[in-house]
Amino acid sequence: MLITFLILLATLVFFVINVVRSDIVALCALLLLMLFGILTPAEALSGFSSSILIMMIGLFVVGGAIFQTGLAKNISSRILRLAGDSQTRLFVLVILGTALMGGFISNTGIIAIMMPIVVSMASVSGISPSRLLMPLAFAGSLSGTLTLIGTPPNLIVHETLVAAGHKGLSFFSFLPVGAICVTMGIILLLPLSKLLIKKDEKKEKDKHGKSLSDLTAEYQIAKNLYRLKVTQNSPAADKKLRELAMPAKYGAHLFEIRRRAAAPGLFSNTVVEQILAEAETVILAGDTLYISGNFANIQRFADDYGLELTDTIQAEEETPIFAGKLRFDSIGIAEVILMSTSNLVNLKVSESGFYEKYKVNILGINRRKNYILQNLRDEKMQPGDVLLVQGKWQNIERLSEDSSDLVVVGQPLREAPKTKRGKEATAALIMLLMVTAMALEVVPSVTAALVAAILMVLTGCFRNAEDAYNSINWQSVVLIGSMLPVGTALEKTGTISLVTQGLVDGLGGYGPHALLIGIYFCTSLMTLFISNTATAVLFAPIGLHAATAVGVSPIPFMFAVAVAASMCFAVPFSTPPNALVMSAGRYTFMDYVKVGLPMQIIFGIVMVAVLPLLFPFK
Numbered sequence: 001m002l003i004t005f006l007i008l009l010a011t012l013v014f015f016v017i018n019v020v021r022s023d024i025v026a027l028c029a030l031l032l033l034m035l036f037g038i039l040t041p042a043e044a045l046s047g048f049s050s051s052i053l054i055m056m057i058g059l060f061v062v063g064g065a066i067f068q069t070g071l072a073k074n075i076s077s078r079i080l081r082l083a084g085d086s087q088t089r090l091f092v093l094v095i096l097g098t099a100l101m102g103g104f105i106s107n108t109g110i111i112a113i114m115m116p117i118v119v120s121m122a123s124v125s126g127i128s129p130s131r132l133l134m135p136l137a138f139a140g141s142l143s144g145t146l147t148l149i150g151t152p153p154n155l156i157v158h159e160t161l162v163a164a165g166h167k168g169l170s171f172f173s174f175l176p177v178g179a180i181c182v183t184m185g186i187i188l189l190l191p192l193s194k195l196l197i198k199k200d201e202k203k204e205k206d207k208h209g210k211s212l213s214d215l216t217a218e219y220q221i222a223k224n225l226y227r228l229k230v231t232q233n234s235p236a237a238d239k240k241l242r243e244l245a246m247p248a249k250y251g252a253h254l255f256e257i258r259r260r261a262a263a264p265g266l267f268s269n270t271v272v273e274q275i276l277a278e279a280e281t282v283i284l285a286g287d288t289l290y291i292s293g294n295f296a297n298i299q300r301f302a303d304d305y306g307l308e309l310t311d312t313i314q315a316e317e318e319t320p321i322f323a324g325k326l327r328f329d330s331i332g333i334a335e336v337i338l339m340s341t342s343n344l345v346n347l348k349v350s351e352s353g354f355y356e357k358y359k360v361n362i363l364g365i366n367r368r369k370n371y372i373l374q375n376l377r378d379e380k381m382q383p384g385d386v387l388l389v390q391g392k393w394q395n396i397e398r399l400s401e402d403s404s405d406l407v408v409v410g411q412p413l414r415e416a417p418k419t420k421r422g423k424e425a426t427a428a429l430i431m432l433l434m435v436t437a438m439a440l441e442v443v444p445s446v447t448a449a450l451v452a453a454i455l456m457v458l459t460g461c462f463r464n465a466e467d468a469y470n471s472i473n474w475q476s477v478v479l480i481g482s483m484l485p486v487g488t489a490l491e492k493t494g495t496i497s498l499v500t501q502g503l504v505d506g507l508g509g510y511g512p513h514a515l516l517i518g519i520y521f522c523t524s525l526m527t528l529f530i531s532n533t534a535t536a537v538l539f540a541p542i543g544l545h546a547a548t549a550v551g552v553s554p555i556p557f558m559f560a561v562a563v564a565a566s567m568c569f570a571v572p573f574s575t576p577p578n579a580l581v582m583s584a585g586r587y588t589f590m591d592y593v594k595v596g597l598p599m600q601i602i603f604g605i606v607m608v609a610v611l612p613l614l615f616p617f618k
Helices: 002-017 022-035 041-049 051-068 071-083 087-102 107-125 129-143 152-163 175-196 201-208 212-218 246-250 295-305 354-358 393-399 424-440 445-458 465-470 474-483 486-492 495-510 512-526 532-550 555-566 576-582 589-614
Strands: 225-230 253-262 270-275 288-292 307-309 331-338 360-367 370-372 386-392 406-408
Touching: 002 022, 002 486, 022 041, 022 474, 022 486, 041 051, 041 474, 051 071, 051 107, 051 424, 051 445, 051 465, 051 474, 051 576, 071 087, 071 107, 071 424, 087 107, 087 129, 087 175, 107 129, 107 576, 129 175, 129 576, 129 589, 152 532, 152 555, 175 555, 175 589, 212 331, 225 295, 246 253, 246 295, 253 360, 295 307, 331 393, 354 360, 354 393, 360 393, 386 393, 393 406, 424 445, 445 465, 474 576, 495 512, 512 532, 512 555, 512 589, 532 555, 555 589
Parallel strands: none
Antiparallel strands: 225 288, 225 307, 253 270, 253 288, 331 386, 331 406, 360 370, 360 386
């Protein structure tokens, strides 16, 4: 028992000081429990075959597909319209919506679905994702208190009552408690979540370079961009781009072509493709050309080829205003620095063979903060020039391989969307089927999650299988898998029995209220070390026996166990939702402590006062 206690204590200390990654700490603790013979290898590795862990892996894949298909962005835009300009309203909508859905569906599944949506909303609305993701996980825990099927601890106390010959709980027995918990959660999380905003986010952004929006604003891409529609009778239709001589004759650059096409695969629908401008690209009727350059020259080009300018002219402006939306799905932009040793130095852009060598176009040159955006083809490149380049993301990635000529600025691939356009409907259907299967218990939740994950891959919601594997947060998987067997170690060493006996002997003589307080806070304390499900399994019999020993109704004690086991906010590994958001929110162990621990204590104080009123001892 002493060795187990010391290992757990050391584990908590390392979690707090955060000098070693939490998953490595958890894995070391598991190895020590094996080396000292407290757990057999089979017992120690049982956490990695847990249905909860396997379900988490499946849900990571489902969440990745929701994000990559653009479904998350579509859903988030609708929520943002409801929220308007109010960040507080957005915060409440996220918590309330998650809590309501989680009352009927696995809270782990809801968090996996909502996480990419919340990240997308945070990006659009300018809110730090770290402020929303942990509250999202906590909302998943709060949702478990609304219905009988909301979370495993509820079902465990129900089964404990039935097995002992008592009347079980109804589907909505938890609703009064849940309503109080959700209301308290919103009130507490609004101020506490501000502690989660990372002070180093600006440094993190600087470290990874400028974002796509930073680059488009800096080079004023939209300011010199115009959209031209290729009509059915246009002389440009069916011509190759080189035949139009746009740079030489009109001083214009074709930024990209957008073309409607049918998406391949199951549940096909029409999508708009992005096509990079190449000399041999054939222009088709119906194409929309995104062209940058001087407006007078663009107008002349449109007149010569019978093209329709789709932007409307504002009354106050002499030239049209670009009203389109820049997209960086398959085509991206990045900055590269031209080295002094490069063979491209002193060559004109038109003579450099830059596109032929790198398969990317030069959109602009930043020469000591002097931005050259017009007539680029005649501009000679100089050492130290910062070139804004545009091309397919895979070609931008290859630029970093030629360090003798160029140096890529920042990490542009972090900004590269991996969206599979046209697959939103597919991902939505699979997600809906998974949620329905979980809610109706047609199959076990782990089965529903795994089937959904496989379907996301087979129907093309990912670009390839590697993207699906990359969507799994392996740090969370190792953390949860390593900590799940700790409950077995505590039980084998007699720690649980010691707590049970001490609780009844020490508090039983002070009346049922004192005993209820003891059971609630001991259950709450145990969630710091083992999962909420394991905690409920251990303490449900304790609560039942304690109530029988003092001759009162076991109902308030059973609710105390279920609620205390669910309201575990202070550590990342006590519930799958907590673990799911840890990496995405860049949280440390202490982030959970400083936000979750005050919540856990306040919830405990309120619950031990409210539960006897809702469910009297007699």
